[in-house]
Amino acid sequence: MRKDRPVLTVVLWLLLSLATLFPIYWLFVISVKPAVDLFSTPSLILDQAFWGNYAKVLTDDTLRRYMINSVIISSGNALLVTVLAFMACYALSRYDLAGKENIFFWTITNRMAPAAVFLLPFFLLFTQVFVIGEFRLYDSRIGMILLYCTFNLPFAIWTLRPTIDGIPKELDEAATVDGASTWQVIREVVFPLARPGLAVTLILTWVFAWNEFLLAATLTSFNARTITTGLSEYVTTTGTEWGMMASVAIITLIPALIVFAVVQRHIVAGLTFGAVKE
Amino acid sequence: MRSNKVGWLLLAPTIVVLALFGIVPFIYVLYVGFHQWNPFGANPSMIYNGANNFRRLVFDAEFLTAIWYTLKFALFAVLSEVVIGYFLAQLFMREFPGKGFFRTIHTLPLIVAPIVVGSVWRLMTTPSIGVIPYYLRTWFGFDLNIGRDPNAAFILTVIMDIWHWTPLVTLTLLAALVSLPKEPFEQAEIDGASRSQIFWHITLPMIRPAILATVFIRLMDALRTVDEVWMLTGGGPGAATRYIGLHIWKVVFPKTDYGYGSAISLIVLYLTLVMCWLLYVALVAPRRDARKVA
Numbered sequence: 061m062r063k064d065r066p067v068l069t070v071v072l073w074l075l076l077s078l079a080t081l082f083p084i085y086w087l088f089v090i091s092v093k094p095a096v097d098l099f100s101t102p103s104l105i106l107d108q109a110f111w112g113n114y115a116k117v118l119t120d121d122t123l124r125r126y127m128i129n130s131v132i133i134s135s136g137n138a139l140l141v142t143v144l145a146f147m148a149c150y151a152l153s154r155y156d157l158a159g160k161e162n163i164f165f166w167t168i169t170n171r172m173a174p175a176a177v178f179l180l181p182f183f184l185l186f187t188q189v190f191v192i193g194e195f196r197l198y199d200s201r202i203g204m205i206l207l208y209c210t211f212n213l214p215f216a217i218w219t220l221r222p223t224i225d226g227i228p229k230e231l232d233e234a235a236t237v238d239g240a241s242t243w244q245v246i247r248e249v250v251f252p253l254a255r256p257g258l259a260v261t262l263i264l265t266w267v268f269a270w271n272e273f274l275l276a277a278t279l280t281s282f283n284a285r286t287i288t289t290g291l292s293e294y295v296t297t298t299g300t301e302w303g304m305m306a307s308v309a310i311i312t313l314i315p316a317l318i319v320f321a322v323v324q325r326h327i328v329a330g331l332t333f334g335a336v337k338e
Numbered sequence: 339m340r341s342n343k344v345g346w347l348l349l350a351p352t353i354v355v356l357a358l359f360g361i362v363p364f365i366y367v368l369y370v371g372f373h374q375w376n377p378f379g380a381n382p383s384m385i386y387n388g389a390n391n392f393r394r395l396v397f398d399a400e401f402l403t404a405i406w407y408t409l410k411f412a413l414f415a416v417l418s419e420v421v422i423g424y425f426l427a428q429l430f431m432r433e434f435p436g437k438g439f440f441r442t443i444h445t446l447p448l449i450v451a452p453i454v455v456g457s458v459w460r461l462m463t464t465p466s467i468g469v470i471p472y473y474l475r476t477w478f479g480f481d482l483n484i485g486r487d488p489n490a491a492f493i494l495t496v497i498m499d500i501w502h503w504t505p506l507v508t509l510t511l512l513a514a515l516v517s518l519p520k521e522p523f524e525q526a527e528i529d530g531a532s533r534s535q536i537f538w539h540i541t542l543p544m545i546r547p548a549i550l551a552t553v554f555i556r557l558m559d560a561l562r563t564v565d566e567v568w569m570l571t572g573g574g575p576g577a578a579t580r581y582i583g584l585h586i587w588k589v590v591f592p593k594t595d596y597g598y599g600s601a602i603s604l605i606v607l608y609l610t611l612v613m614c615w616l617l618y619v620a621l622v623a624p625r626r627d628a629r630k631v632a
Contacts (some may be wrong), residue, residue, distance in 0.1 A: 066434040073429070073440040083501065084446055086469065087458045098461070102469035144355070146347040155345025165618060167352065170559045172362040172610040173367075176587045177515060177603040180370075180596065181363035210359045211350060215555055219510050222547035223517055242344055253517070260513040264506060271451045273565055288451045289498070295453070295569075302461065309454040316449035320442055327441075327509075 084313075091306035092306060096227075098302055104326060113307035123308065126290040129271060129314055133201055137208040138266035144209070144260060145216030149224040154232065164221070179278045182207065186279050201284045202206040207275060212265040219264070223257030224250065259326035266319055270312075287312050349620050360477050366568050371600035378594040387508070389554075391601030401602060403577055404585040405609075411492070411581055412560035415499040420553055422500065423507025445505045454568025459498045484571060488578030491571050498566060503559075514548030515541075550621055554614055561610055583605055 091096065092109040109192075115124055148167075152160050186198040197203030226251055235245045251258075276289045287308070294305040340382040365418040371391060385553075395401055430441060447455070460472050462470050463484055481579040484491040531539075567573070573580035573588070580588075586606070590599035 064432040064434060066432070069429060069432050069434040070436065073434075073436075074553050076426070077440060079445045080444055080447060080501070083462065084450065084507045086462055087450070087454065090458070093459070098467070100467075100470050101341075102467065104469065104473075115391050136400055142591050144352050148352040149379065151345040151348035155342050155348075157342055157349070160349075163349070167557070168554065168614070169607075170561070171555070172614070173560045173607050174583050175585050176583070176590045177367055177435060177563065177599050178363050181366035182359075184366070185362065193465070206355065207359055209355045217352070218555060219513075220546075222545075222551055225547065226514075230540060232565060235493070241447075256513045256516045260509045264448075264509060267448045270449065273451065273453055279468075288453070291451060292453055294533060295457075302457070305454070305457060309339055309450065312451070313384055313446070315569060317442065320445060321373045324438065324441060324445075333518070 067077050068157045081098040087306050088310055089301050093303060095301075095303055097155040104181070112255065114311075117304065117307050117311060121336070123287070124285040124289055126285050126311070127315070128246045129280075129284055130312075132270040133204045133284070134228045134266050135319070136201070137212060137269040138262050141209055141216045141264045141265045144213060145220050145261065146224075146251075146254070146258065147215050149220045150250060152221060152231065165216070167217050169214075171211045171214045172266065179274065182240060183278055184277065187220040199278075199283045199285075200282045204280065204286070205274065206286055208269045208272060211272075212268055216261045216265050219261050220257055223254050227253045256327045257318060259323050263320060263323050266323075267316070270316060367600045367603060370477065370596055371604045373597045375597040376593075376595050384597075387597070390477050391598050392605070394598065400577065400580075401582075401585065404580050404582045405606075407492070408561055408581040408583075411496060411499075411563075412557055414496045415503075416553060416556045418496070418500050419504045419507045419556055420549065423504050423552075424511055424549070426508040428513055429512035430508070431515055444508065447502050448505050450502070452565035453569055455498065456584070459494070459566075460570050462505075463494060463549060485575055488575055491579050493573055495570060497566050498570060499560065499563070502513060502566065505554065510552045511545065511548060514545040518544055524526055538545075543616050550617075554617070558610055584596040619623065 091112065091113055092106065102282075108294055121315060122335075126195045151157065152164055157163075183198075185301070186203055187196060190197045190203075197206070231249050231253075234243050235249050240248065271288055274290050276286045277292060280286065280289065291305055291308055291312075293299040294308070353407045355480075361591055370384070372386060372388065373384045374390070374625045376382065396563045402585055425443065432436065443612060450458075456475055462468050463482065465471055465485055474482050475478040482490055484494055518541075522544075523536065526536050526540055562583045563581055566588055567581055568587070574582050584604075586602050589595050
């Protein structure tokens with residue numbers, strides 16, 4: 061077995077973490093500085109903290125609502141997209157469908173469009189076309205969950221496909237010979253082996269939905285407004301409220317960290333490949 | 339052979355969702371692209387003008403410069419991210435204490451919204467007040483001024499992109515590495531293969547599809563970057579960091595020139611598509627067919 065040299069690895073990761081964390085540390089420093097101190101000589105060490113921004117942010121009902129919207133929209137979208145992509149990748153990998161490689165490539169083209177121009181057709185669709193009686197997709201959570209599929213679903217399909225392709229077909233065939241239905245094959249054979257890939261897909265699609273700004277800013281007004289859009293409300297033409305913005309940004313890290321902690325445990329090596337041995 | 343009906347059934351929801359939210363808006367943009375339309379201008383009605391928007395674009399120096407800078411930006415950023423991301427993914431394959439903790443730390447940049455990333459980097463690097471220029475000056479006597487120096491601004495947007503998106507590459511490659519079967523590696527070690535031999539002949543071919551998928555995604559995302567660069571440099575100094583996404587934004591919003599903006603978007607979409615298609619045909623498709631034959 062290869063030598064892992066744990067001490068060296070940890071030291072290396074500590075150094076790397078410094079680089080990763082510095083901008084986030086600086087975000088925190090900005091969040092606890094009174095506005096006047098922002099433009100004085102920068103000091104690396106924080107000598108005194110001012111918690112006024114956090115007090116304001118935590119008691120703000122509107123922000124709490126935005127935060128809940130964000131959690132619902134990102135989680136709903138990430139789950140939907142991961143399930144759809146898993147089904148699609150299984151179909152692309154295991155069936156001999158006419159033109160499937162073209163369909164596979166077509167999916168990713170949906171992610172290539174520059175967003176600015178596509179805002180207008182989306183706006184028209186959401187306010188005028190996709191309307192059922194009183195219900196419009198505009199400013200609704202379900203609308204955002206569906207809309208984010210345009211960039212997340214291609215992403216999920218493209219990141220999952222190598223994982224599903226990498227699972228040997230012989231396993232499916234063996235299970236089918238033993239009398240398993242397609243559903244059983246997917247659930248009992250493919251799903252456990254695809255777990256690391258699925259976990260990473262879930263995390264990353266969640267992140268993309270969580271961070272999306274342009275579409276949410278255009279297609280929601282209050283009911284479904286997300287926290288990322290709320291953040292931009294501090295950037296105005298007369299100047300930016302850096303401190304408020306930074307403190308909201310720091311608070312938004314918490315739900316994301318919880319999701320990461322829950323999902324990351326599934327990125328584990330070596331659990332499953334015993335099954336492949338003859 | 340199993341019935342293909344089930345396969346189509348599994349694929350159907352994806353096709354329906356992407357058709358509704360992908361093709362329909364595309365057709366609309368295609369329609370607007372062939373019109374002169376400035377809804378807030380002197381003449382707000384939509385006038386058909388054939389291919390004039392596209393003709394104008396071929397000689398538009400601003401547009402061409404933006405394309406060139408965008409390609410440069412995407413190339414530098416994506417190459418660095420894939421190389422660094424691969425090494426970090428390999429580091430995570432080792433056994434060491436606190437692995438889960440470091441993995442979480444390493445993914446933190448991803449959960450900072452792009453506009454916040456842009457804002458923080460801007461506050462860190464603004465010439466007179468930023469912490470980075472301040473310490474570069476006091477410790478190394480180096481003068482970093484992204485408001486004046488186009489190269490510094492360019493390099494900074496690349497570094498910011500690397501900081502923000504390398505974790506994505508690390509995670510997708512980690513998922514690929516984790517899913518690899520162990521037998522070929524054990525066999526190679528028994529046979530006395532060197533580390534570089536294992537890398538070139540076993541690891542790389544096996545995770546090649548995952549690397550390519552990641553490169554594609556990162557490439558097309560880098561080509562349409564807006565928020566972060568907007569906050570960091572606003573496209574300046576001059577037009578040094580006015581990447582194409584930003585350029586379109588400036589045509590569509592302050593100028594409300596929708597017809598021309600749509601035409602630019604279509605061309606950018608087309609160029610991205612052709613570039614990715616060529617890469618795909620050259621690198622991915624032949625391998626997949628080869629595997630089918632074998």
